[in-house]
Amino acid sequence: xxxxxxxSLQGKTVLLTGASGFLGSExxxxxxxxxxxxILFGRSEKLEALKTELANEFGEAQVDGYTVDMYxxxxxxxxxxxxxxxxxxxxxxxxxxxxxxxGCGFNQPGAALETAPLEHFNNNLSGGMTGPVLAxxxxxxGMKEKGNGSIINTCTMYSIVAPDPALYRGTDxxxxxxxxxxxxxxxxxxxxxxSFWGEHGIRVNAIHPGPFANTEGTGANAVDPNAxxxxxxxxxxCLGRTGVPRELIGALLLLSSDAGSYITGQGISVDxxxxxx
Numbered sequence: 001x002x003x004x005x006x007x008s009l010q011g012k013t014v015l016l017t018g019a020s021g022f023l024g025s026e027x028x029x030x031x032x033x034x035x036x037x038x039i040l041f042g043r044s045e046k047l048e049a050l051k052t053e054l055a056n057e058f059g060e061a062q063v064d065g066y067t068v069d070m071y072x073x074x075x076x077x078x079x080x081x082x083x084x085x086x087x088x089x090x091x092x093x094x095x096x097x098x099x100x101x102x103g104c105g106f107n108q109p110g111a112a113l114e115t116a117p118l119e120h121f122n123n124n125l126s127g128g129m130t131g132p133v134l135a136x137x138x139x140x141x142g143m144k145e146k147g148n149g150s151i152i153n154t155c156t157m158y159s160i161v162a163p164d165p166a167l168y169r170g171t172d173x174x175x176x177x178x179x180x181x182x183x184x185x186x187x188x189x190x191x192x193x194x195s196f197w198g199e200h201g202i203r204v205n206a207i208h209p210g211p212f213a214n215t216e217g218t219g220a221n222a223v224d225p226n227a228x229x230x231x232x233x234x235x236x237x238c239l240g241r242t243g244v245p246r247e248l249i250g251a252l253l254l255l256s257s258d259a260g261s262y263i264t265g266q267g268i269s270v271d272x273x274x275x276x277x
Contacts, residue, residue, distance in 0.1 A: 006257065006258060006259045007034070007253050007254070007257045007258075007259050008034065008035060008257060008258075009031065009034045009035050009036035009092075009253070009256060009257055010035040010036075011035075012035075012036050012037070012091040012092055012256070012257075013036065013037045013038075013039065013087055013088070013089065013090050013091050013092070014031050014036045014037070014038050014039065014090070014091065014092040014093075014094060014256065015038075015039045015041065015080075015083065015084075015090045015092070015093050015094070015135065015139065016028055016031065016038055016039065016040055016041065016094045016096060017041040017042070017070070017094065017095055017096050017097035017131065017132075017135060018041070018042060018095075018096035018097030018098065018154070019038075019040035019041055019042045019047060019050065019065070019096070020040070020042040020044050020046040020047040020049075020050050021042070021044075021096070021097075021100075022100075022212070022214045022217060022245065023096065023154070023209065023212065023245050023248060024042070024096045024097075025046075025050055025245075026245035026246055026248070026249065027094065027096060027245075027248070027249070027252055028040055028050060028054065029054065030246070030249045030252065030253070031252075031256070032054050032057075032058050032062050032063060033058075034253060036062075036092070036256070037061070037062050037063070037064075037087070038054070038062065038063055038064075039064045039065070039066070039083050039087060039090070040063065040064065040065035040066070041065075041066050041068060041070075041079075041080075041083075041097065042065075042067060042068075042097070043067060043068060043069045043070055043097075044067075045067075047065055047066075047067050048065065048067065050065070051063055051064070051065035064083070064086075064087070066079050066082075066083055070097050070099075070126070070127055070131045071123065071126055071127070073126070073130055073131075073134065076131065076134055077134050077138070080134060080135055080138035081138055083138075084138050084139060084142065088142065089142035089143065089145070089146050089149075090138075090139040090142060090143070090149070091143075091146075091148075091149055091150065092149070092150045092151075092152065092256045093135055093136065093139045093149070093150070093151045093152070094152045094154070094252070094256075095131065095132035095135055095136070095151070095152070095153045095154060095186075096154040097127060097131055098124075098127040098128055098154070098179075098182075098183075099123065099127050103119075103120075103123045104120055104123045104124045104127065104176060104178065104179060105117075105120035105123075105124070105174065105176030105177075105178060105179070106174065106175070106176060106179070107172060107173050107174050108120075108174060108176075111174045111176045112174065112177075113177040116176060116177060116178065120176055120178050121177075121178040121181075123178070124176065124178035124179050124181070124182040125178065125181075125182050125185070127182070128179070128182025128183055128185065128186050129182055129185050129186060129189065132153055132186060132189065133189070136151060136193060139151070140197070140202070143197075143200065143201075143202050144197075144200040144202070146201075147200065147201040148201035148202065148203075149200075149201070149202045149203070150202070150203045150204075150205075150255055150256055150260070151190075151193065151202065151203070151204040151205070152205055152206070152207060152252065152255045152256065153186050153187070153189070153190050153204070153205070153206045153207075154206070154207055154209065155183045155184075155186055155187050155190075155206045155207065155208045155209075155267060156179070156180065156183045156208055156209060157208050157209065157210045157211075157269065157271045157274050157275050158175065158179065158180035158183060158184075159180060159183035159184040159186065159187045159206075159208060159267075160184075160187075160208060160267070160269065160275050161274075161275050162180065163175045163180070164236070167229075167232055167233070167236070171227075171228075171229050173229055186206070187206050187208075187267055190204050190205060190206045190265065190267065191204075191265050194264045194265030195265065198264055198265075203255070203260065203261070203263060203264040204264060204265065205255050205260070205263060205264060205265065205266050205267070205268065206266070206267040206268070207248060207251050207252065207255070207267070207268050207270060208267050208268065208269040208270065208271060208275075209243070209248060209270055209271065210237065210242075210243060210269065210270060210271020210272050210274040210275070211233045211236070211237065211242045211243065211271070211272070211274060212242060212243045212244070212245060212247075212248075213230055213233060213242040215230070230242070236274060237271070237272035237273050237274050238272060238273025238274075238276060238277070239272040239273055240272075241272065242272070243270065243271070243272055247270060248270050250270075251268045251270050254268075255268070
């Protein structure tokens with residue numbers, strides 16, 4: 001079989017949350033480029049611009065989008081239901097949304113475990129667990145009826161290992177305890193759903209991104225390309241560098257397509273070797 005056929009997303013509909021973010025925007029473009037129809041979910045003003053850009057390039061029939069606050073669970077649930085009802089069966093769900101900002105404690109004074117406000121933990125759990133659960137519940141009936149489907153949860157290397165505190169000493173950076181904890185819970189949800197939904201032909205997997213430094217952004221998770229912190233990140237990986245968003249796409253296409261038809265309950269690390277030592 002040709003690789004182009006094996007990895008093809010022709011005729012598949014993908015619902016992608018966190019679509020306008022640092023990693024999500026690259027995912028969105030790659031999915032459409034590989035012939036999927038993509039339903040974009042996001043909460044920033046960048047979502048509409050991304051939707052327009054992709055629709056102009058690939059056609060309006062290939063892209064739809066919904067701007068929604070993932071923390072507003074009632075609105076999120078209703079909007080997910082609206083999107084699924086409009087499009088019919090969703091073949092692939094990619095749960096990629098998670099705030100990497102001050103609301104979750106990233107790079108905030110007092111965000112250490114011993115002083116972090118409960119709000120940080122609740123926001124991480126809301127983004128890391130509640131949103132994915134609602135999305136999974138929304139797509140399940142259609143996937144069950146069809147007898148197949150793929151759910152992909154974006155986790156993190158910190159759902160496997162703990163952060164090294166030495167990374168953050170003397171910097172203004174902080175990776176909050178609630179983030180890795182929520183993502184570890186999402187990995188367990190991945191295994192649980194794979195176990196219980198496999199009988200319906202539904203595969204559920206996770207991707208564990210490693211250090212993907214946003215050196216072009218201006219938000220709370222942005223990294224100065226000249227900062228010593230970036231060199232420390234580079235040195236922690238086996239490959240000696242941080243990743244770029246396109247390097248997640250191989251795992252995404254594998255799990256979205258028939259190429260991954262016998263893979264379920266797994267987490268694929270895309271981390272430059274961070275977690276092997």
